[in-house]
Amino acid sequence: MLERLRQYVSGYVPLTDEEFALLAENITIRTFGRRELLVRAGEKELYMNFVVKGLVRMYFYNGKAEVVTNIAKEGHLISSSAAYLSGQPSNYFVETLEATTLLSLSRDDLDKIYGRSSRIERLGRLMTTFFVLQQEEWEQEWMRLDTRERFVRFVEANPELVSRVPQKYLASYLNMKPETFSRQKNLLRTSRPPAVKTGKP
């Protein structure tokens, strides 16, 4: 379980065994059934979570409508990260969609280990940078791509999520009406459109 986390982390900074042990000994393994709320709007976000198994979504309410802003599968981080970093109440809900196992690190524990290793501090900096970039990318896609491009790009990057995530959540995440989403899905089945340029490295 921890091996997977180690792989993920070394994508940012290679840690020595001692440094990784420092991280590992502060991690809590948390398991949840499907459809459990990890955080509600108004609550504090205590954890940064790495998904070992399962599927988690983040959303907020716009009036009565749920707006999905993030979907995390195995090997991804999920947290109401702005709340985690700021200590302020969360604007978002975080909920499991499947039975889920998380490796979780509390903010207090993280702050403690930052003081003990500048490489872990660097890891923290790079992860935080990654959050900013993820947000930026999301904004750019939202503005630059049309519905069809957004759909194709998402499906190519996450083919298995199309069958795992309820359609209405995917539609919400891609900012599409559910009808448009099913139409796109049918189109995809009948004709493979050319790949969309991503501008990603």
Added chain:
Amino acid sequence: MSRSIASYRTALDHLHHYLARFIPVTKQEFGQILGFVEIREFDKKIKVTGEGQVERYMNMIAWGLARKYLPVRNREMTTQLASEGHIIHSELSFHYQVPSAAVIETIEPTVFLSISYDSLQALYDQFPKAERLGRLLISDLFVKKDKRYFDQLHKSTRERFLEYVQTHPQIVQRVPQKYMASYLNIKPETFSRLKHLMRPKKGR
């Protein structure tokens, strides 16, 4: 665009204060950081980073005004307005060193305190303390940005307008209306209608 040494000194003091909000930074440490910083001056309406160019710098505005926008099908979608003390750059391009989708353009004559990608990496390598500073600074930017996205999706046009006007009075006076309307994602017609809310109320 000539300014006195004193106004540069003021801008550098601001930078020092800004950094010291995150961790204590001594005069000597700040001096060391400054060794990595470049001063860059631009006239108004200059594209500092163009679409397709690789962003080389992270900039803090010493004085002036700049915006970031995305060119989308003959339209310019403004995603950031930045004035004195704000950080502005094309983040994705800077971090991954790939061509930028966004444009950074000055609105007024502007002076940037800039750090290049290479200098920033060198700074992190030479000063472990910079890791913490960088982490906290980026974290602060992220939290603010997240709030903006959330508000954009969550608040009404009128709420967005009023909140922005109240929290950024100095920018409102200086930014052309069409950029502000684009930034707040408000139609120009609606924006003109909301403008009467901006006039200061009597007795304040």
